[in-house]
Structures are given as C-alpha cells and as structure tokens.
Amino acid sequence: MSNRNKKISILMHTVLAILSVLWLIPVFWLVLSSFRKEKGAYTSTLWPKAFTFDNYVKLFTDTRLFNFPKWFCNTLFVAVCSCIITTILTLMVAYVYSRLRFKSRKALMNISLVLGMFPGFMSMIAIYHFMKSIGLDQTLLALILVYSGGAALNYYIAKGFFDTIPISLDEAARLDGASRHVIFWKIILPNSKPIVVNTAINAFIAPWVDFIFVSVIMKDNYDKYTVAKGLFTMVDKANIFEYYTSFCAAAVLVSIPIVLLFIKLQKYYVSGVTAGASKG
Amino acid sequence: MIFLTFIYIIVEALLATFFFKFGFKYLSHFHTLGENAQGKQWNEALQIYERTTGDNSMLILLFSVFAIAACILFIWILVLLIRNIKQILKLEKEGKHIPTFKEILLELLDSKFHITLLAAPMTTLVLFTVLPIVFMILIAFTNFDANHQPPGELFTWTGLTNVIDIFLGNSTKTHTFFGILGWTFVWAILATFTNYIFGMLLAMMINHKLVKCKKLWRTLFMISVAIPQFVSLLLISRALEPAGAINLALMKIGLINAPLPFLTNPTLARVCVVVINMWIGIPYTMMTFTGVLLNIPEDLYESAQIDGATAFQRFTNITLPYMIFVTAPATITTFVTNINNFNVIYLLTGGGPFGLDYYQAGKTDLLVTWLYKLTVDKHDYALASTIGIFIFMIASTLSIAVYNRTGSVKKEDMFQ
Amino acid sequence: MKKKLLSIVMATAMVACMTGCGNNTESASAEKTEAVEVSEEDGQAETEEEAPDEGNPAEQSVIEGDGEMISLKIWGSQTDQDLLKELCEEFAKEHPENSWQFDYGVVGEADAQARYIEDPAAAADVFSYPDDQLTTLVQADALYEVTRNVDEVKSANAPGTIDAASYNGVLYGYPMTADNGYYLYYDKSVLSEEDVQTLDGILAAANAAGKQVHMDISNGWYLASFFIGNGCNISLDENGKQICDFNNEKGLAAAEAVRAFCNDPAFVTGDDSVLEGGIGDNICCGVSGPWVSASIKEKLGDNFGAAKLPTFTCNGEQVQMGSFLGCKVLGVNTQTQHPVEAMELAEYLTNEKSQARRFEVLGYGPSNINVSKSDAVSADIALKALADQSQFAVSQHVNGAYWTPAEAFGAELEGHSTNDLQAMLDQLVEQATAE
The missing domain is CATH 3.40.190.10 (Periplasmic binding protein-like II)
Structure with missing residues (x-):
C-alpha cells in the first residue's frame, strides 16, 4: 500500500468511526436510560447515578395497567396475520399488473398509486365507525384488516421485480399447458424470494410502529393495545415521570427482534429496494 | 352460466336488502345531514331531563356513502346480469355450447385470472380506503367543526365556504396555509436531497476498496433503523429540550453558557428537524446505494480504464450518472413521502415552535401534521378535509406525472 | 327447455328483489336497533369471559346483588384506578338492590373531552373532566344536568367549585376535587x-x-x-x-x-x-x-x-x-343506558366520605367543604400553598x-x-x- 493510500485509508476509517458513533449515541442513550435507577425523563447528570434491572422486571411483573407481555403478544399476533395477508395480496396485485394485460389495467395502476397518497389518518374516523357498525371496534381483527386493507396500494416495488423475471419462463410453462394460476404459484413466486421477504418485512414491522390507528380503534381498552400505542401511553404527560425508564426498557426489547431480523435479512432488503430501480 | 345468473340475482337481493334495511334511512337525510338534534324532556318521576335520540350528521354522511356505493354496485351487477342473460340467449339462438359453471371457474384461473387475483385486494381497498376517502372529501363541504359536534349539534352542507376560507380569505388561515405550504416544499426538498447526497457519499465510502470490514460498518449504521421511529424521535426530542441531555452535555464541556433553544427558535428548529431526519434516513439511502453500486456493470469501468480516465473522471462520468439514473424513480417517491412525512415532524417538534401569526400551527408544521392536529386536537374536521384534499392533489399529480415518465414504467416490458 | 329455465330464473330474481325490498319499511329501524344491541351485548359477554382468565382486576368488577344487572363504565386517570375500583365496590355494597358490573377505562381528565367526542356512544357513563372542558361538553350535549339531590350537592361543595361546574346557572356535574x-x-x-x-x-x-x-x-x-x-x-x-x-x-x-x-x-x-x-x-x-x-x-x-x-x-x-384554579368534575354521559344509577354513582364518588378517602390515598385537594376543613387537609403543605394561592x-x-x-x-x-x-x-x- 502506498503512503498516500495509507493516509486515505486512515482518514476514511476515522470518518466512518466518528459517524457510526454519532449514529449509535441515541441507541446507547436508550439502553443506558433503560438501566437507570432514577425515575423520570430528565436527570441532572448525564451518567446515571445508579443502575438497576428493575425497569425490565417491572414490565413483566407490574402488568396491572401497562400489560407489556399482553401488548407484545397482541402486536405479534397482528403483525404475523397482517404480514401474511398483506404479502399475499401485494404479490397478487403486483403479479396482475406485471404479467396480465387487460382493459382497465393502466387506469387501476394509476388510481392505486394516487390513493396511496391520501394521508391515511384522514380516513380513520370513517374506518372506526364502519368497524363499529359491523361489530369489530376494539378488536385485533379490525387492526389486521386496517393494516392489510391497503395492500393493493403498495404494489410498485414488487411489480418492478416481477418485470425483471423473463417472460420466456411463462411462455415455456404455457406451452406445457399450465394455466396462469399455476404459473403464478409454480414459477413466479419461487423466483421472487427477495421481494417476498422484503414485502413481508415491511408488512411485519408496520404494526410495531403505528400508534395512530390503534388509538382510534382501541380507544380506552388498554388490554387490546399494541406495543407502539402502549409505549406511547407510558410517556404521556401523566405517566412519563413514573414510566420513562420502563418505556426505554420496553423499546429495547422491541428493537432486539427487529435488529436481528434486519441483520439476517439485509441482503433481501437491499435487493427489494433496488428491484424496481436497478434496470432503469 | 345459468348458475352464474343465480349468483348475480342472490347478490342483487342481498344488496337491495342492505340498502333498504340499513342504507336508506341514512340516505334519506343525506341532503340535509339530519334535521333533529338530540332533544331533552323533563321526566318528573325520575327527576331528570331524559334525552331523545336525534340525528347524527356524521353517521348519516358516512352510511350514505356506503349506501350510494351499494347502489352503484347494484347497478353494475345488474348490467352484468343483463349482459349474461343476453349472451345466454344469443348462444342458444346460435345453437352454441353454453359454458358451464365449472368452465367459468376454470377461466377465472386462467384467461380471467386477474379478476380472481384482484377481487380480494380491491374489495379491501374499496372498503378501507376508497369509501373513507370519499367520506372525508364530502366533509370538506360541510361545517363539521368543534362547534358542530354530534350528538348535541348537527352539521350541514356549506358548499365551498371552507375552500374559499383557506385559499381566498385574507385571514390568518390563508396566511398559515401558504406559510406551511412553503415550508412543506422546502422541507421535502431539503429532506430528500440531504439524505440522497450524504447517503450516497456514505455508501461510496464504505464500498471504497481501501475500507475494511464493510459488512460491520453497514450493520453499525443499520442498528439505529431497528429502534421504532417514535421511540428514537421521542428520545431525541427530549434530549434537545433546554433541560435535555444535549444542552447538558454542551454546557458541561463548556461550549455554551445557556441552553440553546433547539426546538423553540424557529430557524434552529427547522435546521434540527432536517438534521435529525438525516439520522433517520441516511441508513436507508446508504443501503439502497450499496445495492446500486454493486450493480454497476464492470465493463463500464474497464473501458474507462483503457481510455485512461482518472478516478475522479470515472466517478463523474460513470458512477454518478448511473446512480442518478437508476435511483430517479425512488427519489421521486421519497420526495412525495417527505411531503407527507408525519412522524419526524410530529414526534420531534409537534410542529412547534408555535407561531403567533399562524392558526393552530407551528413553524415546523407540515400540511400533514397541521391537518392531524386540526382533526385530533381541535376537531376541526371540515378545515382538515379541505387541506387533505389539497395535499392529495399535489402529491398525486406529482407522482402520476413522474411515475409514468420514468424509464421503469415506459420500458416495463424490456426484460420480459 | 332452456327458455323455460330462464323464465324461472327471472321469476326468482323478481321475487328475491321484492322480498328484499318489500318487508323492509315497517321493521327496518326496529331490527336495526336490535341488531346493534345484540352486538354490543356480545362484545360485553366476550370481555366478561376473558376478564377472569387474565386475572386483570383493575379492568372490571362484578358485584352480584338482587335485582337487575346494571353495567356502567367509568373513566378516570391512571393514578385514580385503584381508588375508583374500591369506591365503586363500596357503592355496590350499599346498593344491594341491583347487581353491578363496573368497567374501568383509563382516560385521564385532560383527554376526557377529546375521547368523548370521538364516539359519545362508546364513552364512559361516568367520567371525570376538568371544568374548563365544560363549555365544549355542554355544547355537544354530552352531560346530564344535576337535577336529583341538586341542593345537597350544591351545599356540600365549595361555591367556587359549583360555579366552575355550572354553565348559564345549570349544574352539569359533581365536583370531585378543587386542586386543579x-x-x-x-x-x-x-x-x-x-x-x-x-x-x-x-x-x-x-x-x-x-x-x-x-x-x-x-x-x-x-x-x-x-x-x-x-x-x-x-x-x-x-x-x-x-x-x-x-x-x-x-x-x-x-x-x-x-x-x-x-x-x-x-x-x-x-x-x-x-x-x-x-x-x-x-x-x-x-x-x-x-x-x-x-x-x-x-x-x-x-x-x-x-x-x-x-x-x-x-x-x-x-x-x-x-x-x-379549576376543579375536576364527575359528569354523567347523556348516552348512558342507566342515567339514574349513573348519577347515584357519581354522587357517591364525590360525597364527603369518598373525597376524604381520595385525599387520604392520593392527596387530592377536596371540593367538599367539610373535608377541606379537616385537620388532615389543613396540615398538608402542598394543599396549604394551593389554598394560599387560591x-x-x-x-x-x-x-x-x-x-x-x-x-x-x-x-x-x-x-x-x-x-x-x-x-x-x-x-x-x-x-x-x-x-
């Protein structure tokens, strides 16, 4: 390595190190706060005076009002269901727009694209009263329906991916007498692992981070809250002093599975994001 | 096909039942949105003012929308039914084979497969997105606000009053609207391009041939993505407060004497949201660009090498144009998403610092957060809907125009 | 042959449509309300079944008595939940003529108006609100007037709190604390x-x-x-x-x-x-x-x-x-199924005994005249400061x-x-x- 290269290399590593520290400080701060013994959102010292594991323990023992385990199960249930439904619906729609040609295709694609632009929470009162009229208010099923109901709008990444699968594969299968139904399940889907994973991750994560729809649908029913809404309640004005450190602990617990998921499925994520773009 | 006719008829009957048993009583009030508010009557025995049930304008409007949708569906199926019967008659006249129900089902799995696949997604789409949106759009033409709340008060049609109020009135609302609109665009541009440029630089740095442990660096940056946004943003927002950790740290080091008003000074608050947004967004753009960089065809570089191009020339002539070209559609999508970027603004500053010259809004408010506050805190639904329609128009025009012009749509058959 | 079939199809279609439209007008509204009630009952039955399994005592309490089952939902802030439950159960014991089922929702005073307006029918039968929300709530016709025992309520609480809970001279709730x-x-x-x-x-x-x-x-x-x-x-x-x-x-x-x-x-x-x-x-x-x-x-x-x-x-x-200086007030929802019982409960939750207990457990400043004169309240440093400021x-x-x-x-x-x-x-x- 030449001298100049060495200098550049050291410089770049230093910059990266500084940047990654900047990126990790909030994460570190979160973990630190989750072990802090003093209550409250603010302390007069940066470093906690004492550490404790109680914030974590409290989440699982003091469940009378803030039932974290229950919220976690609710969220997991909703996330798994809506992940499955959303993935299937999205792939179906993407496949239709990518492979099948019919009269209203272009119009439908544009309408779907446009509908996705409407601020989602504008429709929440309407959705709440609709759910209520069919007896689904304050149920997890309503949440699943809300999260997967818009699946038809997020087709374009998956469609971009399907567009890159050579159509000759379809044609060969059609010559063998396969119907479109068979082609979808037997040819397209097995070739689309990255995009299936990508769609599934996104659908899986949505229920963990949304707090708006949950508060509209669940209202005062604490037991049916999901983690995000629950955590949000922990830090509202009346509770923040008492529960801030527990909130941090809960956030750490929620983040761990997502970190693992991301690290494990990183490559699918990248190929998903670039699928629609990579062919220009 | 005969069996299909039966199915159509049953569906028609169900729709008609729904309409007359449920929808009609709402639809009949649709033109006024209700005449009688909840009333009261003195009950001597119980010693209370008993309430009599009145009309609820909101439910009338909502279920009228559903009833109208049912009517449209009814007519549509009626058309299908008539067409179906005509075809049966025609086929019979010509003495041709009338397809059996089984054959129709098989067709749905093959030549009409799109109907099968789209049926479920479109149904949920109509129920959970389209009809609620129609409802919200209609609200923009009423006076549904904090002073007209059911069950005590009715609201009614007011035509274009809200639109005129916002766009043409010389009021605080107009001033607020255009002020926020301007900032929304500034924000969307800044947020998109800071992330774009710095994400690209970061990706290139990590992918540079002199950098070791590429995967480790990427993972380090991705860890922050895993914390739910509302948690990290809340944490950062608390840290930026006058008594928060960042001010505390800066004062400990001795850089400043008094806390900096990160979120109370309008300019500083705007800088803060853009910077924090970089913290949120750059890991994502970094990952995207990593994917793109790895996909640049090697032969492009090889030919450049032969021509004797310098590293800088290789970058400006090959890498940069390629990346810009490839990521153009994604960038446009990001831009539109940023116009509606609710989380970062709402959780970080709540739109604040509030401005005295603004109507219920702050200096970092985007149209979408203003709208949220108007709905949830102020119950000013009519005004919020009007703004909502406007956002919707900007965003959809932009995305349709751009999306249909990008290469990936024009050349969607390229690889097929 | 097929023509015949076709005509049969058409006939059925007509009949189906007719029955669909025919019998609706008379029974439509009645059936609709029935349906709603049934679904509500279903919902409650569900929670009833679930509650014991989860061992979640703060959510609901059922007290068997002689008469009809009266179910009421009460909203209170998170810190108030335990006391609320205790007082409601005491109330039930003092009223054995009915069976009681209390549902507790955690909705703090500050959010009461917003949550109420989102869906009045789903709101609590008895809920506490700060007096500054009174105007909006009255305009939305959310609150029953206090008409039963109104003189007792008025004389038991400090005049300032009665004034705060009144709109155009009509009392719209039962003052609970005077420490806002x-x-x-x-x-x-x-x-x-x-x-x-x-x-x-x-x-x-x-x-x-x-x-x-x-x-x-x-x-x-x-x-x-x-x-x-x-x-x-x-x-x-x-x-x-x-x-x-x-x-x-x-x-x-x-x-x-x-x-x-x-x-x-x-x-x-x-x-x-x-x-x-x-x-x-x-x-x-x-x-x-x-x-x-x-x-x-x-x-x-x-x-x-x-x-x-x-x-x-x-x-x-x-x-x-x-x-x-404001007070927190217990209001009775106009949408309640049991207005009289809800009023009795609200009155009980704000009577002298309950306010004394509330001060003892939570340290809230009472609106009740007798309680605020008690030695315990006078000795409280914070409440004394509040009184000095008042x-x-x-x-x-x-x-x-x-x-x-x-x-x-x-x-x-x-x-x-x-x-x-x-x-x-x-x-x-x-x-x-x-x-």
Missing part, C-alpha cells in the same frame, strides 16, 4: 421562606447558588399567572365567547416582566418531568400543581417546601402573581382557541425573541378571541 391549580415548589436548602415571597428574591438566591428556576412559560396555563396578577381579564361572555384583554397596558407591563424573567440566566423551562427530574439537583424551585407533589416530596425529603406564587416586579412595583386565582373560563397562541407567545419569549411585545400581544388576543 398551581403554586411554587421549592428546595428549602437553597431558598428561604423570605426568598420565595418575591420572584426577584428567588432569582437572586438561585443565581447566587448556581441553581435554576423552573416555570413552563410556553404553556398558556402558567403564562396567564403574570397577566391575571396584574389585573387582566380572561373569561367567557354569556354566549361562550372568549374575552381576553392581555393586550392592554397592564398586559404589556406583565409581558415585560415575563420577558425579563425568561432572560434571567437562572430561568429554565420545560414540562413537569423537567421539574421532577431536576429539583433538588440543578433546579431549586418550580411552578406546578398537586399531581407532582408526591414525586417532589420523594426527591426533596425534609427540604420539601411549597408556597403561594411569588410577587413579581411590574413597572417598579411588586405585584402578586395570579393563577388559574385567593389570587380565577376560574378557568377559557376556550380551546387560547392555548395555541399562548404557547406561541411563551415560546417566543423563552427563545429570547426581541419582537415588539405589543404586536405579539395583539396577535395573541386576536387569535384567542377568534370564533
């Missing part, structure tokens, strides 16, 4: 009783000790204390329209004082959690209400001090800071429009803005009094 106000908390190791008499004294002592003085100026509730103290008027006229004259000369003088306070090096702003986190360490005193009393007492221990708000310098004279306090007759511009005004001063105060005040008043 604020005063000064201080650290006795830093500030003396003499220091806390004046804002200047506090700031001088705090600066000398290198400590900070907390007040949430960017919150219209606290900000108003300067204006009210200097004799400005914020109230409602008989049509519910906001009156606010903060932009007159007195208001300008008060605003100058606020600016001077914000520019003092010892000044620190932030919400309650800043005060709770910093007091005893870098903060020596702060302005808040009884709800932070327990946590501040815990941090300060023997150094815990509370006093009325100090005086501030205004045009060279010392002026006593004013404040808002003579300078006004009822909180404020519409929703005031809060946002007031916050904007406070935030500008906190950010050391040098804009013209008169212009800012004019904007504040214009927005606060807008329709």
